[in-house]
Amino acid sequence: MKKRSVVVILFLFALLAWSASFHNGVMFDIDGDSVDGPFGALLALLFTGGGLLLAGFVILLVGGLLALVFAGVGVLCVGGFGVGALALVAALAFVAALALSPLLLPLLLGGLVLAMMHRSRRQRVLRDQPV
Numbered sequence: 001m002k003k004r005s006v007v008v009i010l011f012l013f014a015l016l017a018w019s020a021s022f023h024n025g026v027m028f029d030i031d032g033d034s035v036d037g038p039f040g041a042l043l044a045l046l047f048t049g050g051g052l053l054l055a056g057f058v059i060l061l062v063g064g065l066l067a068l069v070f071a072g073v074g075v076l077c078v079g080g081f082g083v084g085a086l087a088l089v090a091a092l093a094f095v096a097a098l099a100l101s102p103l104l105l106p107l108l109l110g111g112l113v114l115a116m117m118h119r120s121r122r123q124r125v126l127r128d129q130p131v
Helices: 002-022 037-099 102-128
Strands: 028-030 033-035
Touching: 028 037, 033 037
Parallel strands: none
Antiparallel strands: 028 033
């Protein structure tokens, strides 16, 4: 594979050298007028460079705009997580308030009676076991 890639690269350089030596000058049209020769090559280079500079400037502006948009989206995500956490804490506080309500006192008393009965039964079983 490495030998093939070297051959392909050398072939491409040979094509480039052949194209540079046999095709002299650049020709293009501006408003229907054909421009060629060294002046045409200079104008083509100027227009190409100007286009590349303009494209670079546009890419910088778009990058800045995307940075602002993604920063704004990040702030909104963090705010959403904060609101979600606040809602979760409020829901847990509401459940805790219901659990500590005096209306649950009869259930608490019944639970205490059952726990004491289970405790005394366990102690009786442990006392009756042979060692």
